[in-house]
């Protein structure tokens with residue numbers, strides 16, 4: 001890339017000049033795109049519309065966002081990338097530098113087409129995230145830029161091949177540290193400038209395989225998953241544009257919290273959904289006890305449903321008789337039965353087999369026609385397949401399956417359930433599955449979330465669910481085996497990124513091991529990676545929360561904190577009569593700091609706390625709402641805290657959070673989630689004894 005002569009020796013001034021030139025180049029690129037004349041290139045209206053839309057998207061992508069720096073890093077290669085890479089033993093190389101690349105969110109080129117900013121996802125950008133003095137990847141200098149309000153104000157250099165550095169570890173970066181320590185406000189931000197090497201390996205992992213990330217709270221799982229989608233869309237744009245990508249999250253609040261990350265990375269064509277939304281075949285009007293939901297989510301249900309779907313297939317009592325003109329063609333019952341059995345044995349969907357049956361029967365008729373000297377062609381076979389006698393037989397032996405109706409029958413009709421569950425579920429389990437009262441119709445049945453997953457399974461048994469190119473499944477530890485199957489069938493021909501933390505599993509059916517979960521997902525050969533460097537929770541707070549780990553997930557490695565600040569942690573015991581007032585006071589104290597405040601409490605306490613905040617004139621938001629300067633306090637029911645983070649957290653009555661769950665382990669896991677949402681500080685206010693495992697060891701004081 002040609003270096004432009006600049007009238008200053010001050011490196012910061014030179015970098016600012018490059019920023020100004022890059023911005024100007026981006027403006028030109030945008031203006032050129034806006035000025036494109038489509039009149040001659042498109043033959044028809046539809047093409048013109050498609051092209052116009054694409055161009056509008058490109059114009060939007062070329063916007064110079066005020067709060068997102070155009071570039072955040074620079075790489076000076078020893079030589080053009082791709083040339084021989086100097087090993088660590090080579091030491092600093094003499095002579096003129098190789099190529100220089102500025103790394104940013106999107107590609108910008110000058111009027112000659114020379115790159116001024118390189119997309120962070122391009123191969124030449126990779127050393128920005130991965131190079132070390134031990135393995136410099138051909139890079140001489142890595143420069144990180146610091147911005148204040150859109151202004152380039154600082155830079156930080158690493159001379160990766162400087163004498164004495166070979167083989168050394170990467171020195172800590174002050175700019176990275178500053179980025180991590182920044183107070184949080186509003187929705188999740190991208191981390192494109194500071195992706196860490198262990199994260200980058202996951203982000204850029206090959207699209208062919210599924211990656212599963214077990215990561216302690218705040219290790220960047222969600223961030224990594226979203227950047228991985230952006231990376232894959234860059235590296236495989238055409239393929240994924242055809243097949244689609246999907247991010248699955250635990251609830252709408254969470255999806256709202258993360259929804260701006262991908263657009264900030266220039267990607268808007270990614271669907272986001274909860275598992276419930278994916279399987280929304282029936283209106284939800286009921287709920288299940290934990291035991292029932294666990295059973296409905298059990299993988300054994302898949303076989304029960306498979307049997308239920310096929311249970312309607314009847315062997316014919318009589319053969320097929322087709323009348324054509326003056327002739328009658330007869331296919332005897334045993335032959336029809338053989339055709340039906342052969343279709344049952346084939347590994348095809350119920351619906352596809354049903355569609356194939358008329359042609360199979362017609363073929364049997366055609367064979368007879370040929371034997372008697374006729375020469376029927378394909379059209380005759382099609383006509384026979386449409387013959388009323390064939391249609392009637394198909395209807396009789398291979399009835400249409402309506403998935404909601406079939407599941408309704410299974411949950412309402414004990415005899416039918418017994419027939420389908422024989423040898424799979426015992427009598428007690430079968431009784432547990434049945435609704436209290438048989439349902440009358442699909443629209444009024446007391447469908448629960450777990451029932452909807454069963455309907456989805458049946459839907460797929462009847463007709464194959466279309467598969468996407470890539471699915472990111474966040475908070476994956478909470479899915480039941482049947483839910484894994486539901487997500488898995490949406491990426492049978494694609495791959496998945498599975499993100500989760502066993503210690504944060506808070507559903508009664510939460511998975512006990514990734515190997516098991518991945519098997520249900522249909523991706524048993526996935527690679528499991530573990531992240532333990534935490535970017536959110538300060539050291540003091542994560543150590544406190546980790547006291548719960550031996551009780552909730554003894555095999556996991558406790559997270560460390562990469563934050564410099566140890567954070568503030570206070571645990572205050574107050575009189576029960578003063579609990580609410582003390583919680584409000586803690587919120588007020590937290591509001592004196594910068595950033596967002598999350599008040600987390602047991603779900604059952606939310607109504608009372610809403611009223612108390614209201615009476616005290618303290619405005620508050622719901623999870624996923626965007627914080628503003630005027631309102632930075634969010635009241636978070638413990639059940640919705642997962643995946644979210646706040647600069648400062650006030651946690652009310654840990655015992656109540658634990659008791660809000662069906663069993664003690666789930667309760668402690670819910671508490672673990674609540675304790676690990678804070679970025680700068682955590683203030684625990686309680687009036688009852690703390691759960692014993694948390695109280696062990698010195699209790700941090702105010």
Ligand SMILES: Nc1ncnc2c1ncn2[C@@H]1O[C@H](COP(=O)(O)OP(=O)(O)OP(=O)(O)O)[C@@H](O)[C@H]1O
Nearest residue numbers: 191194195196217218219220221222223535536643
């Ligand atoms: N490399 C990084 N540079 C800067 N910030 C980072 C980096 N990685 C993660 N973070 C920040 O750390 C915080 C936690 O990240 P994230 O929510 O992705 O973690 P998580 O592993 O999904 O956590 P949880 O299990 O609690 O949901 C976020 O604010 C994220 O932006």
